[in-house]
Amino acid sequence: MQLPAEVVTGTALIEVVRISALPTEEGAPYPGRPVAHWSGDEVTGALALIGTLPGSEQHRCGFAPGWSVRAYDDCLGPALMEAAFCFGCHEVRMHGPAVPPALAKQFFDADAPQAAALLARFRGAGARHGP
Template sequence: MQIPVEAVTATALIEVVRISGLPAGPGVPYPGRTVGHWVGDAVADVLARIGELPGSEQHRCGFSPGWGIRAYDDSLNADLVLLEAAFCFSCHEVRMRGIVVPPALTTQFFDADAPESQALLARFRSVAS
């Protein structure tokens, strides 16, 4: 998967979100409960893991993401999300938006069954426990 370099270099905090639905409109965050935060070395580790997710073909499920992240720079301004990524482990799709996300990276596909993807899913689940 491709992550904008600016997100990798500027992220100071990642919110982990248990997504509960689709956004109400364009530019609106995915609704859901923030279940945890990652800072410091965990930020770099998670972004590296996401960047290493192997690609996949599109699968159809209607896009029903269960997990997401929101990445912020050190200003922690909620209105300036560097990167929001919503992961659907059923259709192998990631949808991204944010101030550093170019249009070419807004929709990507990953192999949800790959060990890297399953490790990321386990990490999401562990922070929510």
């Protein structure tokens, strides 16, 4: 999967969100509960893992993402990017000022070891946060 260069080089904090619904407006944040904030090596590791997700063909599930990550720079202003992951249809949708249109919708192999590792990180973050 390809991440925007500005996100890879400029992210200081990642917020992990357990998505509860789809946004009501295009480009709006995905509604949900933040379950973790990653910084330092966690940011580097998460972005590296996301960047190694192998591509895939589109699967049909209707896009029901369960998790998103929001990437912030040092200023912690508006998110550079939000990426919402649907492990059912193997789709990730990204939006934000750092996301060029060509990268806004991508497909990843949700059965790949990298995807399993990413989902385990998300679930681990959610489990630490509690119900």
